[in-house]
Amino acid sequence: MKYGLVGASGKLGKEVINVFTEHNSELVFSFDIQGEWKQSEPEILIDCSLPEAFDKMISLAKEFNVPIIVATTGLSEENINQLKKFAERRPVVQSYNFSIGIQILLELTKSTYRKLPEWDVEISETHHRFKKDKPSGTAKMIQNIFGNREINTTSHRLGNVTGDHTVSFAGLGEVISIQHRALSRRTFAEGILKSAEFVLKKENGFFSFTDVVFENKSMER
Amino acid sequence: MKYGLVGASGKLGKEVINVFTEHNSELVFSFDIQGEWKQSEPEILIDCSLPEAFDKMISLAKEFNVPIIVATTGLSEENINQLKKFAERRPVVQSYNFSIGIQILLELTKSTYRKLPEWDVEISETHHRFKKDKPSGTAKMIQNIFGNREINTTSHRLGNVTGDHTVSFAGLGEVISIQHRALSRRTFAEGILKSAEFVLKKENGFFSFTDVVFENKSMER
């Protein structure tokens, strides 16, 4: 596909270029603090930038009239509303986490909790020493599965670990652990590619990454 | 409940007595190489013995006309057929593994495989040094989920580890691992208790431990 990229020079933007290139997709437009570059009209627009660039991004999306994948974090409610409005016209995928494996971890955790509601549950996460918030946003997503039940959640900060999350369930006599280990940022770029392939088949609509990963599988589950 | 036990003096038999006693169930009949003991009529019969005792066990079940839980391993096809015939009259639960957690592991593995059919898969198991067969029977149950696909499966024999099983799935950039750790044989006795509670509500029928664990949950899945 021919794609445009907002935030091309950031860490995630660079990974997106690597992954899309390997899958024979062509970068034809980019926008960045360093300026704008255009070779031809994109079929889709990827946003890996910052909330500050949101207005420019949405006006580009309207101009090109193409689907968008929004991986920028820290969006405001107003931003989300603008995305939902745009989604009436062209499809949008928006998520704060484009790792397929984390989506699976969340599903497996929900499924286990439904079957073993009375077992002990504990969450553990490990990230690089530069990450300051504890626990991670993903750990909070896992906690939300258990509603008001308080789940002991521990955090480790070690070297430059990309990100590990473990959910453990235990009865008297056995322990089940579900673990996800992100090995590189590349994972997130692949989730964005999968979202792009998904969204090109849609007319319009506002989608999460969970929709991308599970929609086609929903019948067989 | 008032229960009868065939194989009362074996390792698993002793754990069954411990767990059932804690849950206010009363042993009223036992049969063993050391002989027969009877206090009153049992409501259910548990079999934790050896295939050699199968004929005696089935004749006791007919005599008492009660549901049976069969945890004996190494049964013949003929034995299974006799159980199925008896199951037309009174309910039977038969399994080679009464750990709830292993049932969950199998379900999570199936679910992950459906969603990530193209990811790498590897299985690993660790047991005590006295276990001679490699890989474990449970590892083979996990392999079966993947049909004809050959799954690299490794075995470790360390000290007196009760039994660990791990299934790992990996894409480029991330790894998901689902692990089960049995901490003691007690786990299996608890699975037998759960089966007993399940079967007492049935009129008849031949059930696996998977049915016990998942039947009541099937609607909400």
Add this chain to the structure above:
Amino acid sequence: MKYGLVGASGKLGKEVINVFTEHNSELVFSFDIQGEWKQSEPEILIDCSLPEAFDKMISLAKEFNVPIIVATTGLSEENINQLKKFAERRPVVQSYNFSIGIQILLELTKSTYRKLPEWDVEISETHHRFKKDKPSGTAKMIQNIFGNREINTTSHRLGNVTGDHTVSFAGLGEVISIQHRALSRRTFAEGILKSAEFVLKKENGFFSFTDVVFENKSMER
């Protein structure tokens, strides 16, 4: 050996009897809340009781004039001083943790810290849900290796896990983890047996379990 046991009916006391019996040692004296039992003079006295029984225990040790192994926890400074005084006459091994593996973990941790003083360090422990203190006493022993440096230490309480401890060291680009997993209380009974064999060769002296595990190895290190 012929041994005496104070606290014979406790959980650890029972394991001591199992392990010593397997190694052809004979219980010839026991003292308990249920009373005193004596078949012949013991060559050594094992204490797996409570601080409340300390005075009785020390008077028995004096009476028999034999080496003692003290596994009772929660001793006062006064108790320890009495043990040290007795140790001038006959040898004493006193420790709060008789697991050989934990001694190894402590050694490996010290060794790694000497070589990688600038790496990140984190400690994690998991125990059964009935353990109320966090972190475990063993985790505190590990923390002490790092002196005044504050080490992030996390605790999980899951099912009936006997006790896991992990120390992780990380630089940018790699992680080393040293993990100890206790599979059963039997481990501690074996440490007591090893201590008994050690102490029978001594004239007198006050020893820790670290001395038992490492003394004979110190020359070859």
Add this chain to the structure above:
Amino acid sequence: MKYGLVGASGKLGKEVINVFTEHNSELVFSFDIQGEWKQSEPEILIDCSLPEAFDKMISLAKEFNVPIIVATTGLSEENINQLKKFAERRPVVQSYNFSIGIQILLELTKSTYRKLPEWDVEISETHHRFKKDKPSGTAKMIQNIFGNREINTTSHRLGNVTGDHTVSFAGLGEVISIQHRALSRRTFAEGILKSAEFVLKKENGFFSFTDVVFENKSMER
């Protein structure tokens, strides 16, 4: 320092440039299949190339008359002999693995084996799916610690895992595991930097990476 690099365009060569640049070292000479580039005389020469470039590399080292760090794998005995001869004049560090953590793992494994010679031992390694040899060279280095004793060693190939190695020791009742996880190739570049800093203080001599990591620590052990 001002350094020269043979094999500058390879994966490891690029990481060397990143790490050395961050530590204010300046690339002043490079040699590659793409040709030779020289800005000024290097103080040290790093070799991250292939055995085919060995002759050119050694002649460059003689020309510059500087210490060399050789990270090229698959060298012949003849190559090693030439390095040893050159080492009479100027210092050389040669190794097939420049990860500090792996050196620590080897040391901890030796130390544990000395203390627990009778425990069960098992080795496990996991690498990316593109690695074809099983077990890894590093796993073989670990096996060598145990001499003629055969150590069960398992291999997993999952996604793009950089490289994990685990050595487990077990007695009846406990398990100790020592694990190393390489998070990125950067680790190896940092080992090369450490070797460069080490070798600049030497007059001459042939050194392994083990010497680099442990020499200065040997007194305090």
